[in-house]
Amino acid sequence: MTVLITGARGKVGQAVIARLRATGLTVRAASAAPARLTVPDGVETAELALDRPGPPEEYEAALRDVRQVFLYPQPAGIHELVKAAEAAGVEHVVLLSSSSVGSPDAETDPLASHSLEVERALADSDLTCTFLRPDAFASNALGWAWSIGRSEPVRLAYPDAHIAPIHPEDIADIAVEALTGDSLTGRTVTLTGAESLTFREQIAVLADAIGRPVPVEHITRAEAEQQMGAHMPAAMVGSLLDLWEAADHGPAAIADTTATLLGRPARTFRQWARENSAAFAGH
């Protein structure tokens, strides 16, 4: 039996590949750019650009002998992928979805709609599926690395927004449990970290990890729109700022964590900060 991991250069994909390979399973890593992939010895690679549907042969080659798929959400090629997976005899798809799919405006929210579309295509298929819906990743803090590395303040419109960041390796552990066991088969689980922290508190944890203070500058929403608009579409910026504005009033809800799903404590944001402190050192 082969397990296919799509989006294989991604943070969660990489961690899932390493864990599955260590268990001795046959693993195939599919990426839009397999030539740029780094995988453990013995892991096969395949080309699969989820956002640019390719010819049917590409799906057939990636899915040959595959029974389990770990899928990144990309609506562009989802119908081709579902068709090929059904034809190949895939038994179970574990989707890296998003907690935003559970929001009332998921159909129109650009953060949620692409994951929602993929969930729907899978739910309408003959495939057995597990939907993992993580909340914000701890690794989103890498977005502050540029400022922190230059000893500049982190400029935020909602510094006191509360988040329960989840360590990407906890998502990977839960994904591996879903792919190799049956406790999560067919379920939809919303995943968070175990503690609610404001952005300001996360930055204080990072400052501790790198051993120097990191100032936070409170900016207006309009300033944040301009700052974030340099890196992402305006609709996405608006959606993120709305989310943080709503999260400005109290602790984040804690949902399923590794403690409830795997019976061991979740990794903390402090642990993520220690492991990734070099990214904030500047050059």
Ligand SMILES: NC(=O)c1ccc[n+]([C@@H]2O[C@H](COP(=O)([O-])OP(=O)(O)OC[C@H]3O[C@@H](n4cnc5c(N)ncnc54)[C@H](OP(=O)(O)O)[C@@H]3O)[C@@H](O)[C@H]2O)c1
């Ligand atoms: N970040 C969050 O807070 C969050 C929260 C909930 C859900 N999610 C979902 O989780 C997924 C992953 O999010 P992410 O932001 O952490 O992205 P990521 O895993 O770092 O990367 C996503 C994908 O981008 C492709 N990619 C292209 N160039 C790359 C490069 N140079 N290095 C690494 N990957 C590259 C990879 O697929 P190929 O190998 O095929 O190119 C990879 O799987 C998204 O679908 C998102 O909707 C994220």
